Amino acid sequence: MNKVQIAEKLEKTLERLDPREIISLAYQEFGEHLVMTTAFGYSGIVLLSYVKDTLPQLPVYFIDTRFHFEETLKLAEKLKSEWKLNLIYLSTGFTENELKDKLGPKPYKTNPDWCCHYRKVEPLLDAFSEETVWLNSTRRDQSHTRSKTRAIEIDGRGQLKVNPLFNWTKDDCWNHIRKYDLPYNPLHDQFYPSIGCWPCTHPVDEGGSERDGRWAGSEKVECGLHLNGSRQTSQITTIPVKKFKGD
Known part of the structure; x- marks a missing residue:
């Protein structure tokens, strides 16, 4: 059975389940091929709370x-310790000097797409295999680019993705966090609804879209992790990604 057939077989079942049940069924289907990613935003905290129990x-x-x-790094270490997460850090194999030679001294300003590619997209794709099934906290209401998110889907790279929070809203997530008194990034209380790298993340005025603070002032709306595209990108020379458990 190919990936399209797998997704079609599971979708109608998964879309009727709650996140805990989706995670459990995904593991029953995919076993050790299932992995999660997070940047420790509030949606990720919700999904992690289910993962740690399930x-x-x-x-x-x-x-x-x-x-x-x-604040993000401190939260990652706090939850790794307190929730006993099997947390694996990924990072580019390039040194900062090598990245400066390739992209300039401030690529997040002059070349943000390639900056994201080297620092985020490439390390993740290097860690994935063709069999990896990607559990993540993408939601439909986060932005127009995510509005068609499904419970299970195949991205443009051919990666199978499972999205247990696909139909959750911002309010659903915060109600869950408050109900269970979950820790979260304190920057959310300072009008940062979506938190990424500090040079490209800014607070959002009340009433603004969740991702308005990301790459503000530019047309860029996604880092490239959740966009369609090829697994192979020309003009890029790769070296092994750094993968470690942290200190």
């Missing part, structure tokens, strides 16, 4: 771009 040994990938807010 599949505590599930590999959880966190992409260390070297530009995360200090």
